[in-house]
Structure formats: structure tokens, C-alpha cells
Amino acid sequence: MKFKIDRSSFYEVLSELSRSISAKAEPQIMNGIKMTAHSEGVTLIVSNHLFFVEKTIPLEAKGQLTVYETGSVVVPAKYLVELVKKLPGELTVELIGQHKLSIKTEEISVVLSSFDVEAYPNTPVLDLGKGVQIPGPLLNEMISQTAFAASSIDTRPVLTGLLVTLQENKIICAATNSHRLAMRESEIEIDIEGSYIIPLASVKEFMRLFNSSKDLITVYICGNHLVFKTLNLAMYTRLIEGNYPNLNSLIPAHPKTLITVQTSKLLKGIDRASLFNRESRNNNVKLELINGSTLKITSYSPDLGKIEETQQIIDVYGEKELSLSLNSIFLIEALKAFTEEEVTLNYSGSMRPILIKPNSNKRHLHLISPVRG
């Protein structure tokens, strides 16, 4: 293996991928990054027990990459990244014998010990077949609006993932921890149907890696793997097996009271109120509708003090007075997910979940179960 590469483009890719490696991966070789020089460029792979990520630096990047000899090597990612960061100009990268990687510039010569390339786990060979194409910004938005609602406790493993459903030319992202639920759907042409549960750790990596993706992202399903792919970047993740609960049955159909509020104003109020309960037993904040015109937000901590705020509401339909307590973190995260200026709180009775959605968008909703105030 031998190639010459521009330091900046090499560093950019290395630093992006190396962040997918957990700090103390076991065995040691899982701290490695696999580099393969081939006829079309240099492909870099990092992986763990859940996913693997593959990025290719194509030969087309003229003047930035020349491959002299094909071959593969696995080297400690952390040191390679820091080294390339500190090296100037153009680098000649070459495998020497079985276990030494040489990196050279005019004045500098580095030899880096490498792992046994045969010992690196084979990434699954996947037959990609038909895929679903989704604009990158849309997929990123849908996932970031829902994934946070998944469970962080693995007593019910299916709830620790993001549910992606492809059906009837729709894609639906949803997540719940059984106390709150987030759902977002979008119309899209689909060639495949089915429901898939992506582990939250993979979802987070997806958001980091594809965050700036302006292009189409193609989603493939292949056995127990789901694949996100753009031209030079691919992420393959295992799926969580099991039956996801039926979410549609949870959504209240006939709310009694609709309260329309300014999204950002309510968010700021809840954020302030949440300050005092951060270190107490609960994260509860109390909301009261007063006289059909005002929303009062209160929270109280016996040690720290009390905060009380009144906000004018935009519109109300139904009851004029009501009171409920909600987990402020759930409410903050739900409100942050909306891009709309106004949202409606749909109230169906005490101890029934509150449905939050914009008036203008029927494809995005959050559901939060109240707590005893």
C-alpha cells in the first residue's frame, strides 16, 4: 500500500471518522482505523459492535490523492489523527513490511506501529438492492425532532431505538420512553416497506456524520442492517429486534381544550421554571390556565426558592380554567423540536397525556403524560 495525499483533506476525513470510535474500545484493534488504498481512492473504515462507518477519498480529488500501490492497514486512530494534524503539506503514506506504516514529508519521517489487518473484523458484505432516497436536510430534521424521546433505560430494548416506518409513500420517525412520545412523518416515494428500530447510539452517530449533508441520502435495508449512504460516506447499523408498541392508539382523538401559545415564549418560560427543580427529586413544572386568557407557570424548590410567571395565550377553545403538572425536561425538548411559531396544547382531561402540535402541520406531534403536581 502506498499513496500520496494532501494533509488537509486527509485530516478532515480522519478527524470526522475517528470521533465515531469510543474512548476505550476493546479489543485494542477497535481503536484502529482501517485504510484501504484501491483503484478508485482510499477508503477509511471505523466500526464497533453496533455500526460501521466507511468514507472514501476519491481519486477525482485531483492533486490531493495519488495511489501508487493498493493494500490495507489498521493503525491507532487517535495517534494517526493527531499526527496528520501536526504534519505539514503533502504526505507519502506507505506500508513497510507487515506492521509498520511510514508517513513522510520532505523533512519529517514517521513510523507508526500497525495492527494485524487480518484481525480487524470483516464488515458485513451487504447486498444493497432497492433503496429509499430522502433529502439530507429533511431526514436530519425528522430524526432530530424525534430521537430524543427514546428511552435511555434498556428494560424494554425496543424503546431505546428510533422507529423508522416506511409505508404508503410516507416515512415516519417516532420514539417513546412510555412517558412521552415524538412523531414526525413526511411524504416520500418509497420502494420498500417495513418498520425498523435503529439503536440510539447509531442515530447519534448518524446525526453527527450526516448533519451537514445537503444531498440525497439513500436508505437501504439489508437483513438486520440499515444503511445510510451518500456518494462517499456510508453508515451501516444493526437494528433492534422486537415488536414496537402501536403508537397511533396512544394519541388522544378528541381533546376537550385547545390552548394555542407562542412556541418560543412558552419554551423560555419553562426553561426558567426548570432552573430550580434541576437538583430536586422531580423535574415538575405546573401550568395553569386562568380565566381563559393567561397561562401561569410555577415551580418551587424547598431549598432554593420559587419562580412564577404569567404569559398571555394566543387562543383557547374549551375550558377556561385548568391545571396540570408536566416534566419540564420533556416539555422543553418537545417545544425545541418545533420550527413553527405557534403550537397548540391539546388537553383531554386530568392525567390524560397532553398532545402538542402546530396548527399548521399535522405531520409532527409530541405527547407528554402529566405527573401529579
Added chain:
Amino acid sequence: MKFKIDRSSFYEVLSELSRSISAKAEPQIMNGIKMTAHSEGVTLIVSNHLFFVEKTIPLEAKGQLTVYETGSVVVPAKYLVELVKKLPGELTVELIGQHKLSIKTEEISVVLSSFDVEAYPNTPVLDLGKGVQIPGPLLNEMISQTAFAASSIDTRPVLTGLLVTLQENKIICAATNSHRLAMRESEIEIDIEGSYIIPLASVKEFMRLFNSSKDLITVYICGNHLVFKTLNLAMYTRLIEGNYPNLNSLIPAHPKTLITVQTSKLLKGIDRASLFNRESRNNNVKLELINGSTLKITSYSPDLGKIEETQQIIDVYGEKELSLSLNSIFLIEALKAFTEEEVTLNYSGSMRPILIKPNSNKRHLHLISPVRG
């Protein structure tokens, strides 16, 4: 106590001062910030066992502060800062009874539990007297060029501080951990003479607080305290007692070989070479002068690999070949302290300390003891 204040200017000062409070100060009241409203403004104080910091928001800041009632209160700094950060517009701050601070805006009402103001330690009453005035940028530069060389191990307490010497219209900052030494002096008109050892923790707080100070900083000595003061900000720190070693006797007077190099180029080379020894037993990097024209930098880690670099030197006087090993971290920190483009390494023989200084500046030097290579 009652005053009205613009949220932004209040937040700025609170957030600056609250960072001087250590995360888990004991007793609890030491997590507090003391606010005093008086006829000239509002003064905020934070303190610990080493130093106290006092900042005044003056009444002159027109429209930003109005004092209605004088008085004092101590409230938990962390909550006050986060609260003021999240509140909008103009705040009315008022002490209610003995132990409740009320903060109000039109729509929001907060009550914050306060500490017993009598229980807050009295800051020492200092008779400031004569002081030495030093331009802020100069004092900051001198301290940042030397303080890092102090010892982090407290077997010899005097070495864990920065030595500030005022004599013969000079101010000298110096620090050593007995393996390296940093010294910087500057001409300045002085009214007081003496040597003072400032604890490193106080030095770090000084650098954070006065970092952006473009004005004159006045230094006062008052008993066992040293005071840094600008118009509205003052920091009072205890001094370390004891005799500091005589530093001038350590500086080699007649070096055998002078090697002039480009500061930033050598720094980059040492920084690269240090990559591999970061996790090994030592931080050593080997420097070799070859043929009176080239400097070879090498470092080696049995596990990771080897890095080797050659740099042209600018000038050499004395021997044509020599070899020495230095702690790369000490060398990196010393080189970073120079603003000059070129520095000279003064070599006095194997196992004698290396003196590093710019040709153009006789008032700034670093000394590093070699290690066995």
C-alpha cells in the same frame, strides 16, 4: 436592599465573578456571591481561602442601574447566574425579610433563598497606601510568560507560586519547579520594593479576570496580601511565605555553543515529536546538532513508533556536533512564551541546563535542565 438593573450588564459581571468560585466550596455559603447596594453602585464579592474578588457596577452606567435602598445579601452564585441569564429586560432586585431575595420583571417573579449575610467571611480591610502602576497588557504578558514554570507539587511551597520582585525601577516575574525556570523583567517606575510569592491558583484567577484589561493595573502590597486593582475590579490574594531560591546564580554565564533557530518551526517540530511520548514513562525528545547546520529532532515509543525530523538552523557558534535530551513539555511551554521569531539555545556542556532566549531581548529567558536521553 433594593435596586433596578439591566439584565445584560448584571449577567456579564455575575458570570465573570461566579467562575472564581470552585465547584464544591465548603461551607455552603462559600458558593455564594455577596451583593451590596450602596450609594455609588452595587458591589459583588466572591472569595475563597486564597483570594477574594470584588467588582463594582457603578451608578454612572446610566439607565442600567438605580439603587433605591442600600444593603447586603449573599445568594448561591450558580443559581443567580443561571437565573439572570434566562430573565429578560430589566430586573428589580429586592431583599425581603432576612433570607429571601426577590427578583422581578413585569411577567416573572422569583424568590431566591439567601444565606445569612453575617455568616459570610469578612474580607480583610486593607490599607492600600502606595502602589505600582503597570499597563494591563504588559503585566498579563509577563505573568503568562513565566507562571507556567512554577511547581505543581507542594513539597517546596515557595516553588508553587509566581515570584514578583520590585526593585531598582524594574518588575521581575519568575517561576521555577527546579527542573526549569522562566524569567521576564520590565522597566517600570516603582514606589515600593520587595519580593512577593503569589500562589499559582491566584495567578490563574488574575489571568482570567484581568486578561482583557487594557488599562493600568495598580499593584498594592498590604501585610500578607497583594492586590491587583483597576477602576471597578479588585483582586486581593494571600502571599506564600518563605525564602525563594536565588535564581540569578542558576543562569549559565559562559555558554560554549549558541544555536539560533526559528521559534515557531522548532516549536512545531517538538510538538510533533512529543506526540508519541505523551503516554510513555517520560516526555523526552532528543535534539542533535549535525554538521553545524542541521538540527535533528527524534522521539521514540516502543509501542507506537518513531518520529524523526531535520530542520535547518539559522546560525551556530561553537561546537558543530552535539546531542541532548529535554523534557518536550518544558521545551514546548518555553518556546510558546516567546513572541520573537528567532531564539537562541545556549549550550554549556552535557547535563548543564540549556538557556533559551531571544537575541533581541535580554529581559526574557527560560532555562531547562537536560535529562538522560
